[in-house]
Amino acid sequence: MFVTPAFAQEAGGFGALGSFVPLILIFVIMYFLLIRPQQKKVKDHRKMVEALRRGDRVVTQGGLMGKVTKVKEENEVEVEIAQGVTVRVVRSTIAQVLTKADAPKE
Numbered sequence: 001m002f003v004t005p006a007f008a009q010e011a012g013g014f015g016a017l018g019s020f021v022p023l024i025l026i027f028v029i030m031y032f033l034l035i036r037p038q039q040k041k042v043k044d045h046r047k048m049v050e051a052l053r054r055g056d057r058v059v060t061q062g063g064l065m066g067k068v069t070k071v072k073e074e075n076e077v078e079v080e081i082a083q084g085v086t087v088r089v090v091r092s093t094i095a096q097v098l099t100k101a102d103a104p105k106e
Helices: 005-009 021-050
Strands: 057-060 065-073 076-082 085-090 094-098
Touching (some): 021 094, 057 076, 065 085
Antiparallel strands (some): 057 094, 065 076, 076 085
């Protein structure tokens, strides 16, 4: 009825590598569910911001809607939010570029 130490050690069967398998599986699942979609979203946002041009209607992250009047430097645009009122906006804070069909009527 006594269990020998050698018999008790063989019960695991996986060895040292087997204890890392769940950790590796968790990392793979996190990569496909969290990291990869976030990288795709950042890549799409970067493409959208790089494609900004004069005349585009945009929405900033602060909720301001306006029309791009000038692309100043590599990280700055000038947006007209009302007739005669323009603001300088950092490109990365542009949340959405509205197409002509999505733009609200003024």
